[in-house]
Amino acid sequence: MSAITYIEAIREAMYEELHRDPDVYCLGEDIGTYGGAFRATAGFLEEFGRPRILDTPLSEIAIMGASIGSAMLGMRPIAEMQFADFVANGFNMLVNFAAKVHYRWGPSCPMVVRLPTGGGTRGGPFHATNPEAWFTRVPGLKVVCPATVYDAKGLMKAAVRDDNPVLYFEHKYLYRRLKDELPQGDWIVPLGEARVAREGRDVSVITYGSMVYHAGLVAETLAADGIDVEIIDLRSLIPLDEEAILESVRKTNRVVVLHEDTKTGGFGGEISARIAEFAFEHLDAPIRRVASLDTPVPHAPQLEDAFMPMPADIEAAIRATVTY
Amino acid sequence: MPARSKRPSKNKDLAGYEPDFLLGLYRDMLRTRALDSRIEALYKQGKLVAGCYSSRGQEGCSVGSTAAMRDDDIVGPMIRNLGSMLRHGLPMKFVLSNYLGRATGPTKGRDGSSHFGSLEHNVFGPISMLGALIPVCAGAALSFQMRGEDRVALTWIGDGGSNVGDFHEGLNFAGVLKLPLVLILENNKWAYSTPIEYQTAAKDFACRAEGYGIASDTVDGNDIIAVYEVTKKAVERARNGDGPTLIEADTMRMRGHAIHDDAKYVPKEQLEYWETRDPVETFRARLKKAKLLDDDGHDSIMAAVKQELETATDEATAMPLPTGDRDTELGDVYA
Numbered sequence: 001m002s003a004i005t006y007i008e009a010i011r012e013a014m015y016e017e018l019h020r021d022p023d024v025y026c027l028g029e030d031i032g033t034y035g036g037a038f039r040a041t042a043g044f045l046e047e048f049g050r051p052r053i054l055d056t057p058l059s060e061i062a063i064m065g066a067s068i069g070s071a072m073l074g075m076r077p078i079a080e081m082q083f084a085d086f087v088a089n090g091f092n093m094l095v096n097f098a099a100k101v102h103y104r105w106g107p108s109c110p111m112v113v114r115l116p117t118g119g120g121t122r123g124g125p126f127h128a129t130n131p132e133a134w135f136t137r138v139p140g141l142k143v144v145c146p147a148t149v150y151d152a153k154g155l156m157k158a159a160v161r162d163d164n165p166v167l168y169f170e171h172k173y174l175y176r177r178l179k180d181e182l183p184q185g186d187w188i189v190p191l192g193e194a195r196v197a198r199e200g201r202d203v204s205v206i207t208y209g210s211m212v213y214h215a216g217l218v219a220e221t222l223a224a225d226g227i228d229v230e231i232i233d234l235r236s237l238i239p240l241d242e243e244a245i246l247e248s249v250r251k252t253n254r255v256v257v258l259h260e261d262t263k264t265g266g267f268g269g270e271i272s273a274r275i276a277e278f279a280f281e282h283l284d285a286p287i288r289r290v291a292s293l294d295t296p297v298p299h300a301p302q303l304e305d306a307f308m309p310m311p312a313d314i315e316a317a318i319r320a321t322v323t324y
Numbered sequence: 325m326p327a328r329s330k331r332p333s334k335n336k337d338l339a340g341y342e343p344d345f346l347l348g349l350y351r352d353m354l355r356t357r358a359l360d361s362r363i364e365a366l367y368k369q370g371k372l373v374a375g376c377y378s379s380r381g382q383e384g385c386s387v388g389s390t391a392a393m394r395d396d397d398i399v400g401p402m403i404r405n406l407g408s409m410l411r412h413g414l415p416m417k418f419v420l421s422n423y424l425g426r427a428t429g430p431t432k433g434r435d436g437s438s439h440f441g442s443l444e445h446n447v448f449g450p451i452s453m454l455g456a457l458i459p460v461c462a463g464a465a466l467s468f469q470m471r472g473e474d475r476v477a478l479t480w481i482g483d484g485g486s487n488v489g490d491f492h493e494g495l496n497f498a499g500v501l502k503l504p505l506v507l508i509l510e511n512n513k514w515a516y517s518t519p520i521e522y523q524t525a526a527k528d529f530a531c532r533a534e535g536y537g538i539a540s541d542t543v544d545g546n547d548i549i550a551v552y553e554v555t556k557k558a559v560e561r562a563r564n565g566d567g568p569t570l571i572e573a574d575t576m577r578m579r580g581h582a583i584h585d586d587a588k589y590v591p592k593e594q595l596e597y598w599e600t601r602d603p604v605e606t607f608r609a610r611l612k613k614a615k616l617l618d619d620d621g622h623d624s625i626m627a628a629v630k631q632e633l634e635t636a637t638d639e640a641t642a643m644p645l646p647t648g649d650r651d652t653e654l655g656d657v658y659a
Contacts, residue, residue: 025470051470051501061490062459062497069463069477072448073398075470092490096451097460105431105440105449108659139657163659 004182007175009149010114011040013156014078016186018048021076024160027054027063028080028114037082038116038175060086064093064113068165071098072107076160084115084169085126091134098165099140108163112156118210118260119292119308120173124299130209130261130292132169136237136270142166142191143237147212149180151235154189162191171210178213192239196248200230203322204248206271207258208234211309215258218314227322237267245271246279253284254321260308263291285324290317326594328513328520330574332601333544338614341549346616347625349391349548353383353604354629356407359416362633363423367583371641374423374436377403381546381578382510384603386480387411388551389508389571392559393478398464400448400457400479403438404510404577408480413445416636426643432656433646448477454485458494458507465503465568476504476562478555483523484515486532495570499536504562506555507570510545512577517589530572538568545573546603549610576601 004012017024025048026041032055035042044053056063060081067077081087087094098109119128135141142164146152152170159166197212198219205215212233219229232248234241249255255275257268272287290309298307325331338346360379366372379386386407390399393412401408409419421429422440430440430449441449448464450457461477468475481491486509498505509529513520526532533540539561543554551573558569576598580587611617 051466054501057493057496057500059493059497062462062493065456065459065490065494066463066466066497069448069460069465070467070470071463072443072460073464073467075467092453093456093459096453097456100451101449102659103657104435105442107441107443110659142658 002181003179004149005176006149006152006178007038007040007170009153009182010156010170011042013153013160014041015044017157017160018044018052023074024076024078025052025054026078026080027056027066029056029058029082031055031080036080038172040080040114060089061093064090064098067111067113068093068098068101068109071109071111072101076110078112078114078160080114082116083123083127084117084131085129087113087115087131094135094141094165094167095138099138102164103140109165110163112159112166112168115167115169116172117169118171118173119297119304120210122299122301122304123297125296128297128304130169130259132167132237133261133265133267135167136267140165141238143169144191144235145169145171145209145237146235147174147197147209147233149178150182151189151195153182154187155191155235158188158191161188166191169209173210174213189235191236192241193235194241194244195233195235197231197233198229200228200252202228202252203254203256203318204230204232204252205256205258205318206232206234206245206248208237210260211258214309214311215314218311218318221311221315222318227318229318242274242278245275249275249279250282253282254324255283256288256290256317256321258290258309258314260292262294263289264294266291285321288317288321290314326591326597329576329594329597330544333547333550335547335610336549338549338610338616343616346611349387349552350607350611350617351625351629352387352407352411353548353607354626355410355416355632356383356387357604358629358633359410359419360406362637363420364583366423372423372425374425376583377437377581378579378583379404379406381598381602382512382575383407384548384607385508385510385545385551385573385575388548389478389555391552392555393476396446397475398446398448398461398477400450400461400477401438402450402454402457402480402482402485404512405480406438409438409447412447414442414447416632417639418442420636420640421643424640424643425645426640427646428643429640448479455481455488455490455494458490459497462494462498462503462505465498465505466501468504469501474563476506476559478506478508478559480508480510482515483509483511483513483520483529484518486529487523495533495536495538495568498568499538502565502567505568506558506562507568508555509570509572510575511572512575513594514577514587514590516581516585528572530570533570538570539566540570540572542572542574545575546601546606548603548607
């Protein structure tokens with residue numbers, strides 16, 4: 001068995017699902033002949049043919065609309081946004097059509113939207129955002145943010161099999177940085193179950209996506225100083241595993257909420273509110289949030305590094321929380 | 325003829341059509357108008373609070389186009405396509421129960437007016453954002469193509485709604501893939517208070533099809549037979565794998581945007597002119613001329629329509645109101 005990357009895990013999950021279920025198909029810009037801007041669908045066209053692997057016009061509204069219309073009739077589209085940022089062009093379709101149609105008049109809308117997300121890649125204002133919080137407040141959508149190779153595969157397979165619109169935020173920084181050996185066979189990671197990424201006694205870091213990786217590195221540094229950090233990887237934001245968060249907070253009594261999205265209105269606000277609401281009496285220190293600056297994502301490396309939570313920021317927040 | 329109106333079609337001879345088919349079209353226009361009037365009346369009586377967007381004057385376009393569809397075809401009616409809903413098999417009671425916000429209606433009170441569909445009846449429901457149904461119905465058409473089904477999807481848009489990006493992206497997408505999609509653009513001259521010359525500088529709306537490399541047609545939208553024929557041609561083209569068609573139907577919105585709107589901005593002579601082209605009245609005259617309908621015949625159809633409407637109103641009104649149980653509401657957000 002050989003180790004595969006995070007993006008290879010995404011590809012493998014889609015490949016297996018395409019073989020498993022004839023209703024599954026892929027659509028998006030440059031996903032066929034070119035194999036996708038990040039090569040997530042490389043070789044699919046040769047294997048499955050057109051229209052099952054569908055190179056579309058440059059039309060995010062049409063990609064979303066066609067996904068919805070076919071999904072309501074039982075197909076299971078996997079739509080790729082070339083970059084998560086471009087989902088803005090298909091926003092109405094997701095938040096007003098896909099999200100509401102089941103509640104309104106009943107049809108299920110089983111579709112996956114793949115969203116290559118996040119920074120650290122010098123992508124700038126339109127190729128590096130983390131727009132998950134646009135959607136976490138829309139009832140009817142599910143929001144998934146894999147942080148590991150294992151979850152990239154398992155959550156994708158679960159998303160394809162889910163009967164709801166699932167927004168799958170795949171982090172570009174992790175694409176080829178993470179490698180792992182995965183078990184054989186058909187397995188999934190259920191949506192809505194958080195994971196203890198690192199067990200610890202002193203402080204809980206509640207996070208998801210790329211920041212699970214960064215928090216892990218910081219935790220190892222702090223371990224040398226005798227600070228034992230627990231990391232909770234949420235894996236999916238909607239549905240949210242609230243109990244996993246509260247359980248960790250009740251154990252460590254100190255918490256840092258961390259994400260790469262900007263701070264104001266970011267999902268960390270929701271997590272913090274739940275902790276304050278349901279575990280207030282367990283807290284020995286104020287909840288601290290670490291997130292990106294409230295600016296657009298800047299391009300130049302010096303600016304992007306100043307924008308994003310850096311290891312030093314994470315470390316400082318954890319130390320302050322532990323010593324409060 | 326007032327500005328912005330095209331000449332009516334020269335009425336084709338009705339010979340060659342089964343009388344039952346023609347009378348069925350007539351009956352479905354009457355059903356549509358009766359239901360439309362009932363909705364308006366219930367609103368004015370304070371018995372319903374849903375938005376009332378009248379289909380009056382556009383019944384021929386909805387019924388005639390839908391008559392060209394098979395039962396297993398998907399139709400995606402917009403707010404002024406009540407006739408399409410009835411023609412494609414949605415019971416009056418079902419429609420009314422949604423306007424009345426009943427718990428056992430199609431949206432259980434969660435959305436109002438004609439904002440619902442029914443997969444059982446192959447009807448897709450609209451959302452308020454105009455044009456969204458075009459790419460969504462293209463998606464239905466894509467599923468037919470992928471599964472090798474010879475089904476077709478039909479939806480509608482207005483002169484106003486045709487200016488959103490969804491219209492462009494949906495038609496272009498359907499054109500590239502030669503999807504079995506038919507789009508009827510009901511040019512009813514007014515988008516809320518905005519006349520068509522404020523919507524587009526193009527000479528008409530059908531010409532937009534050329535930009536997508538797809539077929540187009542224009543039709544007198546108040547001539548139910550002409551609408552039926554032009555739609556049938558487009559549906560056959562779609563079923564044969566020859567791709568989508570944009571049909572511009574020339575018609576007129578005979579009421580305000582919604583019931584609250586007195587539409588004083590519409591010139592009186594424009595309304596008077598289109599009153600003479602009323603799709604129900606003109607078709608009745610044609611049926612009489614062809615000796616397919618006399619006064620007794622009309623009265624007997626009308627009596628049946630009234631009976632259906634009264635029963636539907638009684639039954640829909642008798643349905644329970646939602647209880648507002650929070651667990652139930654939360655439980656239905658996800659499939």
